[in-house]
Amino acid sequence: MGKLTYGMNISVDGYTVDGKGELPWAGPDDEVHQFWNDRVRDTAVSLYGRNLYELMSAYWPTADQAPDISPVAAEFARLWRAMPKVVFSKTLESVDWNSRLERGDVVEVAKKLKAETDGMMDVAGATLAAPLVRAGLVDEFLVVVTTVAVGGGTPFFPALEKWVKLELVENRTFPSGQVLLRYVPVD
Known part of the structure; x- marks a missing residue:
């Protein structure tokens, strides 16, 4: 059975993007980037919503061809292209880069994928993760707290009907001051 993880870089005040929907403050240094690379390398399948998929697919498929790209970012580009992805969208006509398009309910599809997948699954993006968090399907939460407060935007955790x-289970401070916090839900 698959283990569903949800992890992102967040602002110190808990947002995944700022009030304009942007995240220029969230760029990781090489050590944090390597942490995410290692996670991607171990991911059996990643779940994406349309917005984040379009953002990622606009850059990462060819990023490793840029002459000034760092080795760790070039490695991420290769890993991202190879990683199996399920993209949830009602409007996209097609997807590339080892992705398949899904139009079904994210909770129902995630339940099925968890039953069929051997290994780590990842949900990418706060909007897509929200119904999965509310349904209690997330097995692990990872936040890398970035050293900036943005004052508003999309929160990492959605509004909840009951506490989680x-x-x-892990904390780590990177030389940049960013802090990894890894949690598992308990009953």
């Missing part, structure tokens, strides 16, 4: 009690 978490146990801290």
Whole structure:
């Protein structure tokens, strides 16, 4: 059975993007980028919504061909292209880069994928993750807290009808001051 993880870089005040929907503040340094590379390398399948998929697919498929790209970012480009992705969209006509298009309900599809997948699954993006968090399907939360407060935007956690009690299973401070917090839900 697959283990569904949800992880992102967030502002210190808990947002995945700012009030304009932008995240220029969230760019990781090489050590944090390597952490995410290692996670992508171990991901059996990643779930994407249309917006984040379009953002990622506009850059990463050819990023490793840029002359000034760092080795760790070039590695991420290769890993991202190879990683199996399920893209949820009612409007996209097609997807590329080892992706398949899904028009079904994210909760129902995620339940099915968890039953069929051997290994780590990842949900990418706060909007797509929200119904999965509310349904109790997320097995692990990873936040890399970035050293900036943005004052508003899209929160990492959605509005919840009931509390989600978490146990801290890992914390790590990177030289940049960014902090990894890894949690698992507890009953």
